[in-house]
Amino acid sequence: MRLLIVEDEKRLALSLAKGLTAEGYAVDVVHDGREGLHQATEGTYDLVILDIMLPGLNGYRVCAALRAAGHEVPILMLTAKDGEYDEAEGLDTGADDYLTKPFSYVVLVARVKALLRRGGQGGAGASPVRVHGDLKVDTAAHRVFLAEDEVTLTAKEFAVLEQLVLRPGEVVSKAEILDHVWDFAYEGDPNIVEVYVSTLRRKLRAGLIRTVRGAGYRLEAQQR
Numbered sequence: 001m002r003l004l005i006v007e008d009e010k011r012l013a014l015s016l017a018k019g020l021t022a023e024g025y026a027v028d029v030v031h032d033g034r035e036g037l038h039q040a041t042e043g044t045y046d047l048v049i050l051d052i053m054l055p056g057l058n059g060y061r062v063c064a065a066l067r068a069a070g071h072e073v074p075i076l077m078l079t080a081k082d083g084e085y086d087e088a089e090g091l092d093t094g095a096d097d098y099l100t101k102p103f104s105y106v107v108l109v110a111r112v113k114a115l116l117r118r119g120g121q122g123g124a125g126a127s128p129v130r131v132h133g134d135l136k137v138d139t140a141a142h143r144v145f146l147a148e149d150e151v152t153l154t155a156k157e158f159a160v161l162e163q164l165v166l167r168p169g170e171v172v173s174k175a176e177i178l179d180h181v182w183d184f185a186y187e188g189d190p191n192i193v194e195v196y197v198s199t200l201r202r203k204l205r206a207g208l209i210r211t212v213r214g215a216g217y218r219l220e221a222q223q224r
Contacts, residue, residue, distance in 0.1 A: 002046055003028070003045060003047050004045045006030055006049065007051040008031045010031060036057075040071065046073070050062060052079040063095050077098045097111050118139060167219075168219050171217065173216035177193050178193060
């Protein structure tokens with residue numbers, strides 16, 4: 001697996017490259033947005049780790065340019081910013097995941113591995129669509145269908161649902177959802193997960209997500 005890191009904080013970029021190389025990946029590093037776009041366009045990469053605040057071109061523009069050119073390589077965006085607006089903009093330009101600095105290296109590696117698994121499930125260029133009963137989740141296009149009806153979700157609602165649909169039949173703990181959707185730096189009320197699960201039940205179907213007391217949540221296969 002070959003990764004490209006586009007990050008202007010050289011110490012962070014080299015630290016990530018060293019760690020990911022130790023994980024067994026081949027890693028290239030550039031520190032400028034224009035060079036990152038050129039490298040991502042010319043090279044063959046399995047995943048791009050892309051900072052948002054870059055000289056030359058910012059990460060949003062790099063990501064949008066890659067998607068406009070038809071490149072479907074998974075993109076993990078990094079930023080020192082925080083907030084729903086920034087996340088929504090990143091996802092709207094075609095990013096597959098989003099991580100706010102400072103972040104845990106362990107969390108970053110987990111996100112990288114998850115994106116690489118998803119990117120490889122249907123072959124290069126395939127849209128990773130998960131089907132669970134009458135629920136269909138397109139994790140690339142960020143679209144959700146229940147039976148024949150499309151359901152509109154916010155970025156956070158989609159991210160919570162995605163954690164469940166990627167592990168059908170398994171119990172996913174509240175802590176795991178927090179780590180993947182809000183990342184380790186989140187210091188708010190952990191019950192925020194319950195709020196989003198409740199919203200998903202209302203938008204999708206009450207019996208779709210089962211609470212396993214003391215353990216977490218599980219996606220149920222239930223037809224309407």
